[in-house]
Amino acid sequence: MLKRALSFLFLGSVLSTGCSTPPETKPSPESCEALPSAVRERLEPFVTERMQQGHIPGLSLVILQGGQPVCVKGYGLANQETNRPMTPKTLVSIGSTTKSMTALALMQQVEAGTVDLEAPVTRYLPWFRTADGLQEQILVKHLLTHTSGLPMGYFWDGSLDDGALERRVRSLADVKLRFTPGQGEEYSNDGFAVAGLIVQTVAGKPFAQYLTESVFTPLGMSHTHLDLVSVEEPDLVAQGYAWTRGQLHPTSPPWSSAHVPAGAATFTSAEDVGRYFSGLLTRGQGPGGRVLSAEGVERMWQPLVIPTSGMGWVLSQQFGRRMVSHGGSTLNSGSMFLMFPSDNTAVAVLSNLKTKVSEEVALGVAAMLFGEEPAPASPSRDRAPSTFVPDTRVWQDYVGSFDTAVGPVSISVDEGRLWASFGMAQPAIRGELEAYGDNEFIERDEYGLLEGTKVSFQHEPDGDLLLLFDGQPIGQRVP
Structure with missing residues (x-):
């Protein structure tokens, strides 16, 4: 649990010198004094340089060693328009890192005996259906590991x-599974929506209320909220931004409580994430009580259906160590959580821009903690506005609907511009394909969803038309 530094004055007897003992000062996490000097000296230059390269307005960072926060800092601005700084207390919408919290809530019900991971979803939601009638094959464990077959989506x-x-969840009766449950993997926000509804149903209270009472409160996360309405100090909330067409734009997209268990509207701070990590690294014990048994926490970090997925966590090896991690993003913010349980070490980054640079910063900081060099920055995806004058007649060959790895994509021509509509989001997000050649485009949209992605098309000998992102086929046109 995060605490500010306390000074203790020891007033015991001074038998030999007649002098009192000088105060001892515990290093403040905000000063990062507890970090090794070699790390502390490199930390700020590294973070600020990566922020500049990634166009991130504001970022907050928390580092735990020995299971406790040793560094909690804010960098840059939470709001560029008001010049308000990012601090450890600033609330950021973290997105999908919430999924580990939803998994924790469901595991509480498993330990209470009200939910069985091996049971079908229909045991708890008897009315649950999918369009292909495969609902009985979806087990609870499939929801937590993205192996249910439910497609990726953002609502x-x-x-x-x-x-x-x-x-x-009832609307999924119109959705066909992408594969037989347990026989594949596809990231699914709807899978976690179903998991959250199971928690809500068996607990007999709204999911947001349950998570607050049973997870946030015992872990001491008093400034974590699942909606903006309950935030008592709105000035603490970071303004979110999008980077598109070479500029930062403040954005305030709507959200829906339909995807709260998947991370649609979780607002938290670096300080509270430090409390969350502390509770997990102490294997379930928070300042307000135990949220899960030590065995239950460890079970969340073990493969359940596939080797790379625990419950709400991605499992991997990094820096020669076991790492459990998860990234998150909304349309205007992001986060990255890394934990190294065997080392009692964790790193989290929260940013008010949707960008992969948040992950790079978190991994770079972790590398320094373990005496390794951060990986080089990813190449910039920025590209100057196009001067190419297209022959728009060519575009008619690309028009149509595509079944892709990121959901349905519709290509259309409107008012002399080529557009891509991404059906993975509901309502769909529409982006312009800016032409740099007859078959070379860059995606642009108001949220920077795929900003800088190179889009092209490829004809196959059998007549199929493939859609390519950055030179890689992601799907084909539907006949």
Whole structure:
């Protein structure tokens, strides 16, 4: 649990010198004094340089060693328009790192005996259906490991009422699975929506209320919220941004409580993430009580269906150590959580821009902690505005609907511009394909969703038309 430095004055007897003992000062996490000097000296230059390269307005960082925060800092601005700085207390919308919290909530029900990971979802939601009738094959464990077959999707229709979560899960009756449950892997926000509804149903209270009472409160995460309405100090909330067409734009996209278990609207601070990590690294014990048994926490970090996935966590090896991690993003913010359980070490980055640079910063900081060099920065995806004058007649050959790894994509021509509509988001996100050649485009949209992605098309001998992102086929046109 995060604490500010306390000075202790020892007033015991001074038998030999007649002098009192000088105060002892515990290093403040905000000063990062507890870090090795070699790391501390490199930390700020590294973070600020990567922020500049990635166009990140504001970023907060928390580092744990020995299971406790040793560095909690803010960099840059939480709001560029008001010049408000990012601090360890600034609230950032973290996105999908919430999934580990949802998995923890569901594991609480497993330990309480009200949920069985091997049971079908229909045991807890008897009405649950999918369009292909395979709902009985979806087990609870499939939801937590992205192996249910439910497609990737992002739901942001602005519905905030208490019934939004159940309505979303009921709407999956119109959705076909991408594969037989347990026989593949596809990242699925809807899978975690279903998991959250199971928690809500068996606990008999709204999911947000349950998570607050049973996870956040015992872990001391008093400034973590699942909606903006409950934030008592709105000035603490970071403004989110999008980077597109070479500029930063403040954005405030709507969100939906239908995807709260997947991370649609979790606002938290670096300080509270430090408390979350502390509770996990102490194997479930928080300042307000135990949230899960030590065995239950460890079980979340073990393969359940596939080798690379625990419950709400990605499993891998990094720096010669076991790493459990997860990234998160919304349309205007992001986060990255890294934990090294055997070393009682953790790193988290929260940023008010959706960018992969958050992950690079977190991994770079972890590398320094373990005496290794951070990986080089990824090449910039920035590209100057095009001067190419297209023959728009060529574009008609690309028009159509594509079934892709990122969901349905529709290509259309409107008012002399080529557009891509991404159906993975509901409502769909529409982006312009800026032409740099007859078959060379860069995606641009108001949220910078795929900013800088190179888009092209490829004809196959059998007549199929492939859609390529950065030179790699991601799907083909539907006949």
